[in-house]
Amino acid sequence: MATGILLFQSITVILYYNNMYEVLFENVSKKIGLTKEEEQLLQTFFIPKKLRKKQYLLQEGDVSKYLAFVEKGMLRSYTVDEKGIEHIAEFAFEGWWMGDQFSFLTGEPSKYNIDALEDSELLLLTKQAEDQMLEKIPKMERFFRLLLQNHLIAIQGRLASSLSNTAEEKYNQLVQACPTIPQRVPQHMLASYLGITPETLSRLRKNISLRK
Template sequence: MFEVLFQKLDEKIKLTEEERQLCKSFFTPKKLRKRQYILQEGDVCKYIAFVEKGMLRSYTIDDKDSEHIIQFAFEGWWISDHFSFLTGEPAVYTIDALEDSELLLLSRQAEEQLLQKIPKFEKYFRILLQNSLIATQRRLIGSLSQTAEERYNDLITGCPTIPQRVPQHMMASFLGITPETLSRIRRQVASTR
């Protein structure tokens, strides 16, 4: 159950066997069925979640009832509503599973203790945050300066397996375009090679 987590941790910080065992005790395993929520807009986000298996997404719903996907989270990724988790304010994002999934949950209290017992995690979480910020800034610049087709190509290049796992209309939502437009872009791209 902890294979993917430890593999990911190994890339950034080195843990002793003892620390690993200790570390395990702070996480709560949880299985999710496809379409099941772990967070709904308006609730307080009690956990940050590490994806051991499966796949989730976070999204908002605007006043015109359309969804905007903030993030997909595959195996090895973290997902949560940071702001709600940190402040205890109601969440603005909804998070649900796109496939049957296995998660490792970390509560606020568990996080605090983890940081206290194994301070290396300070560094680990800082790196995570920084990477999220950098990725989000990139996406922002893209959405301000690129065409839908360019953004689609970048997405596919960065994550070639995504079309096999995510319905097309959700990729459209992630890219900030309509499903119709994405369909036309794909036809266009396919015919040009």
């Protein structure tokens, strides 16, 4: 009996912590195939880190040491202008990556802040660990190349959108990319991301729902 309970406990522990990499493995397997051994090895390059709501991963002026993969929760990156107003650059949900690539690659201090909008479980990758990982698991080169391509496409899209789209078009694009975003992100943050006032966003949402 006692052995049974012990066995059960140790299985629970294993399952509990294997979940730490669940979304990452799922994402990786969509782009490349890894063997079980390679998955085991992949784990050893990521720092598992819990971040609570409102805690920082990065503060302006620090060097961005990590690329963060979101296993659970939500992060945002933002800048603060000279008037103290926050401008949200990106959100990252489960399965997304977050980090200041410029600071990460150049070692220059970051102009961004990154914090958690919900209690979050992250997997952090340092530059050193990334280099070692790519050397040990060359297949991951392809994964990161595809990831960077997608990121580039997203950034170009956001740039084009911010230059020429109306607020409503921008909002619709965002909701299309992430349907749960209006429920998970406070209205004023969505407005900040879209570059409009909360009042404009509120009006815009009312118009959209009236048309439905």
